[in-house]
Amino acid sequence: MAWAKQGHEAAFRELVRRYERPIFSLLYRMVHDRALAEDLAQETFIKVLNAIGTYNPQFKFSSWIFKIANNAAIDHLRKRELETLSLDGSPHATTPDEMSATAPQLGDRGETPLQELEARELGGAIEHAIARLRPEYRTCILLRHVEGHSYEEIARILDLPLGTVKTYIHRARNELRGYLEDRRE
Amino acid sequence: MTDPTLLHLTADETELWALGLLPATRDAHLAQCAECRRVAERERKLIRELAQLTRFAPEFGFVERVMAKVKIPTPSGPHFRPHTNS
Numbered sequence: 001m002a003w004a005k006q007g008h009e010a011a012f013r014e015l016v017r018r019y020e021r022p023i024f025s026l027l028y029r030m031v032h033d034r035a036l037a038e039d040l041a042q043e044t045f046i047k048v049l050n051a052i053g054t055y056n057p058q059f060k061f062s063s064w065i066f067k068i069a070n071n072a073a074i075d076h077l078r079k080r081e082l083e084t085l086s087l088d089g090s091p092h093a094t095t096p097d098e099m100s101a102t103a104p105q106l107g108d109r110g111e112t113p114l115q116e117l118e119a120r121e122l123g124g125a126i127e128h129a130i131a132r133l134r135p136e137y138r139t140c141i142l143l144r145h146v147e148g149h150s151y152e153e154i155a156r157i158l159d160l161p162l163g164t165v166k167t168y169i170h171r172a173r174n175e176l177r178g179y180l181e182d183r184r185e
Numbered sequence: 186m187t188d189p190t191l192l193h194l195t196a197d198e199t200e201l202w203a204l205g206l207l208p209a210t211r212d213a214h215l216a217q218c219a220e221c222r223r224v225a226e227r228e229r230k231l232i233r234e235l236a237q238l239t240r241f242a243p244e245f246g247f248v249e250r251v252m253a254k255v256k257i258p259t260p261s262g263p264h265f266r267p268h269t270n271s
Contacts, residue, residue, distance in 0.1 A: 009257055016248045021240040028241050038243045042251055049255045121241060126234050145235035170196045177231055 012049050019045075019062070023069045026142055029130060030073040034118055040076060044069040060153060067157045070139055077135065129179035137172035144169050190214045194221045203229035 023044055028037035048065050055064060122131065130138055136158070143149045143157060151169070155162045190213045194202065201207040202215065202225050215222050 009252070012255060012257070013248055013252060016251050020247055021242050024243045024247075025239070025241045034244075038247065041243055041247070042254070045251045046254050049251070121239070126238065141235065145232055146238050148236075166197070173228065173231060176235075177227060180231070 012052075015049070015061075016045050019065055022062075022147055023065060025146070026066065026139070027069055027073050029122075029127070029142060030070075030135065030138065031076065032118065032122060032131060034114060036076070040072045041069070044072050047072075059156065062147075063149070063153050063157050066143065066147070066149070067159075070157060073139075074135070125180060126176075129176045132179055133172055133175060137168050137175065140165055140168040141172040141176070190217065193218065194225065199225050199228045200232070203232045 020041065024037055024041045027040045027044075028034060031037050031040065044065065047068050055061065121127075130141070133141065139158065140154055143154045144151070149157065151162060151165050154160075154169075155165045158165065160168075190210070192211075192214065194207075194211065194214065198207055198211055199221075202212065207215075215225060
């Protein structure tokens with residue numbers, strides 16, 4: 001980090017290499033679109049590296065970069081009114097028919113190689129279950145159990161009270177178990 | 186004071202057990218409580234499944250695409266250093 005703060009190009013590259021998969025994975029699971037996730041990941045790294053001089057080493061670097069990535073995803077989802085890309089369909093849908101009509105059909109599309117890849121990567125039971133979570137639950141569960149952040153770090157990343165983070169994670173795990181058991185029965 | 190081996194595990198403790206971090210005094214409760222054991226096993230299975238999720242990679246050349254757009258600081262101020270293959 002010290003080398004990166006001094007502007008060493010090799011250190012910049014190393015940071016991107018080290019975090020490209022975790023950051024891209026989080027964004028991909030948030031937006032369910034490879035190309036969009038890559039754009040948001042690029043935006044995240046460019047923001048981080050261009051502002052590296054302002055980085056406060058009192059906080060973990062990973063907390064800082066995940067905070068910027070999460071904000072990028074949330075801003076995008078709000079701007080485009082995609083919100084959750086929930087498998088239950090549009091958040092504005094009020095009837096089962098509307099929900100069904102607006103729900104993304106993972107695994108059933110296959111029109112392009114990229115869509116086929118996305119369906120393959122995100123088509124498993126656990127990925128489907130994660131995709132059904134509210135975005136705030138999804139971020140929390142991914143940061144906790146995929147990235148291994150502590151509750152305190154997640155609270156800092158998401159600017160949420162610690163108690164809220166704990167509640168979100170417990171609820172998310174309950175929902176995931178429910179979705180997975182429904183599919184397996 | 187209540188014997189800690191008699192109290193059911195909280196959600197936090199169930200997670201600690203799934204991660205192998207539950208103190209022995211509370212661990213003893215699991216040996217005698219089928220309900221807590223069942224809940225804890227389900228929790229551990231889910232947490233393991235999440236921990237094993239794929240770390241997806243962006244398209245090849247991602248690092249270069251980022252580096253081409255980053256301002257590299259120099260003593261005279263930041264500048265763009267376009268990527269070269271050399």
